[in-house]
Amino acid sequence: xxxIGEEEVRGSKAIFKEISADDEDQQPTVxxxxxxxxxxxxxxxxxxxxxxFFKEIIISSFTCDSCGGSNTEIQSAGKIQEQGVVYTxxxxxxxxxxxxxxxxxSATTRIPELDFEIPPFTQKGSLSTVEGLIDRAVSGLExxxxxxxxxxxxxxxxxxxxxxKLIKLKDVETPFxxxxxxxxxxxxxxxxxxxxxxEALTVTHYKRTTQQDIQLGLKADDDDEEEEEQVEERPGSxxxxxxxxxxxxxxNCPECNAPASTNMKLVQIPHFKEVIIMATNCDSCGHRTNxxxxxxxxxxQGTKIxxxxxxxxxxxxxxxxxETCSILIPELEFELGMAAxxxxxTTLEGLLKDIKHLIVSKNPFTLGDSSxxxxxxxLQLFGKKIDQIIALELDAHIVLDDPAGSSYLQNVxxxxxxxxxxxxxxxxxFEQNExxxxxxxxxxxxxxxxxxxx
Numbered sequence: 003x004x005x006i007g008e009e010e011v012r013g014s015k016a017i018f019k020e021i022s023a024d025d026e027d028q029q030p031t032v033x034x035x036x037x038x039x040x041x042x043x044x045x046x047x048x049x050x051x052x053x054x055f056f057k058e059i060i061i062s063s064f065t066c067d068s069c070g071g072s073n074t075e076i077q078s079a080g081k082i083q084e085q086g087v088v089y090t091x092x093x094x095x096x097x098x099x100x101x102x103x104x105x106x107x108s109a110t111t112r113i114p115e116l117d118f119e120i121p122p123f124t125q126k127g128s129l130s131t132v133e134g135l136i137d138r139a140v141s142g143l144e145x146x147x148x149x150x151x152x153x154x155x156x157x158x159x160x161x162x163x164x165x166x167k168l169i170k171l172k173d174v175e176t177p178f179x180x181x182x183x184x185x186x187x188x189x190x191x192x193x194x195x196x197x198x199x200x201e202a203l204t205v206t207h208y209k210r211t212t213q214q215d216i217q218l219g220l221k222a223d224d225d226d227e228e229e230e231e232q233v234e235e236r237p238g239s240x241x242x243x244x245x246x247x248x249x250x251x252x253x254n255c256p257e258c259n260a261p262a263s264t265n266m267k268l269v270q271i272p273h274f275k276e277v278i279i280m281a282t283n284c285d286s287c288g289h290r291t292n293x294x295x296x297x298x299x300x301x302x303q304g305t306k307i308x309x310x311x312x313x314x315x316x317x318x319x320x321x322x323x324x325e326t327c328s329i330l331i332p333e334l335e336f337e338l339g340m341a342a343x344x345x346x347x348t349t350l351e352g353l354l355k356d357i358k359h360l361i362v363s364k365n366p367f368t369l370g371d372s373s374x375x376x377x378x379x380x381l382q383l384f385g386k387k388i389d390q391i392i393a394l395e396l397d398a399h400i401v402l403d404d405p406a407g408s409s410y411l412q413n414v415x416x417x418x419x420x421x422x423x424x425x426x427x428x429x430x431x432f433e434q435n436e437x438x439x440x441x442x443x444x445x446x447x448x449x450x451x452x453x454x455x456x
Contacts, residue, residue, distance in 0.1 A: 042068035075126035083187025090204040094177045099133040102192040109184035116167055133172055140168050185214040197361045197384045199337040260286035279347055294345035301407025303427040308401045310422045317351035320412040327404035334387055351392055358388040405434040
């Protein structure tokens with residue numbers, strides 16, 4: 003197969019088209035290729051397309067007319083996400099087996115009840131269901147059973163016993179857990195109740211380790227040493243210098259992958275604290291985005307801000323949403339977990355429009371000829387309700403719940419209390435501290451421990 007060069011990928015606006023059943027020009031590329039089962043010539047079809055949320059992908063399908071063999075796989079052609087993601091699904095009914103799953107080749111699949119794990123980079127990426135993932139695992143384990151029965155009958159018997167346990171899972175006689183851990187952040191598990199919260203599905207985003215960056219090809223083994231040398235050679239700068247200076251660095255556009263620049267500035271928000279605002283502008287496609295990082299320490303308590311939307315001016319309130327903040331709209335029974343929308347400095351109206359875009363426009367299971375009409379209808383209705391909230395045609399509250407205490411909603415009556423806004427401070431749970439990485443952080447007496455080790 004031909005390899006797509008870097009320059010072609012940069013021009014992905016022309017190569018990777020939005021997936022659509024109505025586009026007659028979007029036809030797969032047909033290539034004659036060798037069948038690895040019978041060594042006769044078969045046919046490979048390649049389709050370069052773009053799916054919302056899942057970015058650019060390459061879909062390949064192989065069929066052999068001689069032996070009837072077939073194979074399909076998906077390969078991500080888009081950028082690796084900024085964070086890894088873990089999907090934890092509690093499977094309790096047979097309906098859960100029909101959930102669609104996008105699994106990239108860098109994802110680890112686990113079923114803790116059977117102590118079963120499929121390591122990353124041992125399978126090609128796939129678009130399937132939960133049942134399909136189990137069938138694929140069974141097929142892989144049974145592949146060389148005939149040889150094992152002849153050479154190692156005890157091993158073959160144990161594998162056969164384990165395969166029976168996997169097949170039995172499909173009956174869902176007892177609940178079990180499916181975990182998909184993808185360091186690239188490009189895997190996805192369907193939420194059939196969207197936009198409402200799925201009680202059976204937990205989504206957690208995390209920062210990759212250095213080893214994971216190396217596996218994904220984002221960092222070389224000797225990058226750490228080079229970074230340390232660069233830090234030592236870089237002249238020192240004060241916080242005051244950063245407040246007065248806009249820093250700029252080169253990056254790639256998240257939409258078209260063309261070279262772009264990102265501006266970074268340290269900003270003091272009145273009645274709050276300092277934050278780092280990063281804005282990216284792309285001259286090629288016009289895409290613009292901004293991201294906010296907390297410039298200070300994690301607060302001692304979490305913060306929960308509840309605003310009753312009663313006036314058109316509420317839509318213009320400044321709003322800072324950190325990566326650790328979850329969003330709730332009780333009237334819509336809607337909850338958006340942390341990191342689903344990155345850190346943002348915007349207005350309340352801007353945040354509501356971002357939510358609508360994420361839930362309605364970027365859901366990969368509501369587009370194309372394989373979409374679910376019922377789910378698409380529910381999401382369209384949700385989008386209309388968001389528009390009604392923005393137009394003040396629907397009475398609603400918005401809740402920002404940030405366990406790190408790094409989110410902010412403007413009080414237009416400051417320094418006096420806001421009659422429509424309630425701010426609560428609470429003690430974090432152990433699980434919240436675990437998600438923030440605080441349980442393993444030692445801030446007192448750590449120097450004494452180092453002295454003792456020496």
